[in-house]
Amino acid sequence: MQPLPVLDTAHLLPVLDQHLIAVLRSLAPTDWDKATVAPKWRVRDVALHLLDGSLRTLSMLRDGHFGEPGPASPAYADIVRYLNQLNEEWVAVGQRLSPQIITWLLEISGPAYNAYMASLPPLEPAVFSVGWAGEDQSPNWFHVARDYTEKWHHQQQIRQAVGQEAPLLAPELYHPFLSTCVRALPHHYRAVAAEPGTVLQFTVTGAAGDTWYLRRQANSWELGSHYTGPVAATVALDGSVAWRLFTKSLPRTLAEAHVEVSGEQYLTEPIYSLITIMG
Numbered sequence: 001m002q003p004l005p006v007l008d009t010a011h012l013l014p015v016l017d018q019h020l021i022a023v024l025r026s027l028a029p030t031d032w033d034k035a036t037v038a039p040k041w042r043v044r045d046v047a048l049h050l051l052d053g054s055l056r057t058l059s060m061l062r063d064g065h066f067g068e069p070g071p072a073s074p075a076y077a078d079i080v081r082y083l084n085q086l087n088e089e090w091v092a093v094g095q096r097l098s099p100q101i102i103t104w105l106l107e108i109s110g111p112a113y114n115a116y117m118a119s120l121p122p123l124e125p126a127v128f129s130v131g132w133a134g135e136d137q138s139p140n141w142f143h144v145a146r147d148y149t150e151k152w153h154h155q156q157q158i159r160q161a162v163g164q165e166a167p168l169l170a171p172e173l174y175h176p177f178l179s180t181c182v183r184a185l186p187h188h189y190r191a192v193a194a195e196p197g198t199v200l201q202f203t204v205t206g207a208a209g210d211t212w213y214l215r216r217q218a219n220s221w222e223l224g225s226h227y228t229g230p231v232a233a234t235v236a237l238d239g240s241v242a243w244r245l246f247t248k249s250l251p252r253t254l255a256e257a258h259v260e261v262s263g264e265q266y267l268t269e270p271i272y273s274l275i276t277i278m279g
Contacts, residue, residue, distance in 0.1 A: 001199075001213055001215055001222075001224035001225070001226065001227040002224050002225050002226045002227075003222075003224050004179070004183065004212075004223060004224060004225060006122060006123075006139075006141050007141060007142075007145045007176065007179055007180060008122070008141065009141075009144055009145045009148040009176050009180070010114075010117050010118040010120075010144050011118070012148060012172075012173060012176060013113070013114045013117055013118075013144075013147075013148060013151065014110070014111070014114045015173065016148070016151050016152060016155060016168075016173070017106075017107075017110040017111075017114065019155065019167050019168065019173075020050065020106065020110075020151075020155050020158075021103065021106065021107050021110075023155070023158060023159055023162070023164055023167075024047060024099070024102075024103045024106070024158075025103060026162075026164070027043070027099070027162060029099070031043060031161075031162050032044040032047075032099045034161045034162060035161065036157040036158065036160065036161045037157055037160060037161075037244065037249035038154075038157050038249065041091070041157075042161075043158050043161050043162065044094075044095075044099065044102065045091045045094075046154050046157050046158050047099075047102050047103075047106065047158065048090060048091050048094035048097070048102060049087060049090070049091060049154060050106060050151065050154050050155065051094075051102060051105050051106050051109065052086075052087070052090040052091075052094075053147070053150060053151070053154075054106070054109045054110060054112075054113035055109055056086075057113055057116065057117075057147070058109070058112055058113055058116060060127075061116065061127055062112075062116045070082065071083075076131055079131060079278065080278050083278055117144050117147065120140035120143070120144060121140055122139060122140050122141035122144075123139050123140070123141065124139065124140050125137055125138070125139065125140070126138045126139060126140045126142065126143035127143075128143060129143075130142050130143065130146045130183075131278060132146075132184050132187075132275060132276050132277065132278060133183050133184045133186075133187050133276075134184075134186070134187030134190065135187075142180075142183070145176070145180040146180065148176060148177065148180065149177050149180050149181060149276060149277075150277070152168060152173065152174075152177045152243075153177070153243055153246075153247045153277070155168060156168050156243060157249075169206075169208060169239075169240070170208070171207050171208040173208075174208035174239075174243075175208045175209075175210065177243065178204050178208065178209065178210065178239075178242060178243075179210065180276070181242075181246045181274075181276040182202065182204075182212050182223065183223060184246075184274060184275075184276045185202065185212070185214055185221070185223050185274070186214065186220060186221040186222060186223050188270055188273075188274050188275075189214060189221045189270055190220065190221070192221075192266060192267065192270060194216045194232070194267065195216065196216050196217060196218050197215065197216060198215070198216040198232045198267075199213055199214065199215045199216075199227060199229065199230065199231045199232060200213065200214040200215075200231065200232060200233050200234070200235070200263075200267050200268075201213055201227075201231040201233070201234040201235070202214065202234075202235045202237075202271070203234070203235065203236045203237065204236075204237050204239045204242045205236060205237065205238055205239045206238070206239025206240060207239075208239055209239045209242075210225070211225070212224070212225055213225065213227040213231070215227070231263075232263050232264065232267060233261065233262060233263025233264055233267035233268050234260075234261065234262045234263060234268075235259065235260075235261050235268050235271050236259065236260040236261075237258065237259050237271070238258035238259070240258075241255070241258045245258075245271075245272075245274065246274060246275065246276045246277075247275070247276065247277050248275050248277060252272045255272055256272075259271065259272070
């Protein structure tokens with residue numbers, strides 16, 4: 001089994017921005033108030049959240065301005081509560097902004113955000129680790145890829161709400177999203193006990209899909225590709241809905257219709273609770 005390579009996504013952030021501005025400019029006034037799969041958030045709220053992500057990154061990481069105390073502790077639950085509070089506050093204030101102003105602010109802040117992310121040395125330590133992958137310290141390339149998944153899935157929430165999903169499902173944009181998300185699997189399976197050498201095959205179907213393998217080591221799981229030996233279980237997830245499962249917007253009752261499994265249930269059950277967002 002081959003280890004997964006470093007993932008380069010910085011060059012795709014400007015492409016996402018081009019798609020974002022295009023879809024926002026295409027919206028009718030009523031589209032901005034349409035519900036999305038993000039609980040309690042309309043299209044305008046998700047767009048505001050995307051703007052917040054860019055401005056907050058530039059303020060904190062580029063400019064060193066954190067503005068207020070951080071979470072109560074470095075515990076994952078406290079970080080999630082802190083981020084949820086920040087998100088809610090920003091969206092509430094953003095109701096004062098028109099769709100035209102939101103789009104304009106996204107358009108002018110995007111290039112600065114993209115340039116900063118592209119400037120980060122890929123292998124140097126990131127300021128913020130990728131918590132949903134269980135990392136206490138992450139390299140910059142993983143931090144950038146995590147932000148790519150954020151930008152990708154929130155734009156896709158907007159697109160799903162207005163019936164324009166297809167552009168982001170193109171392999172050149174969707175596969176990097178999937179390849180980033182599956183890196184949560186070893187941490188997600190950390191409590192699943194199995195004999196060393198046990199292998200799980202995980203496949204996302206469709207043109208942008210791929211196959212990855214989880215192999216049990218003595219005390220942990222490792223993720224890789226191009227494995228040719230026996231597998232103890234398989235999971236095949238419909239690529240058209242994989243992004244929703246990974247971002248907590250596809251309930252178990254709906255997900256079961258889009259997942260095919262074989263092998264012992266204890267090896268396949270965790271896939272239904274895989275989450276690659278801070279929440």
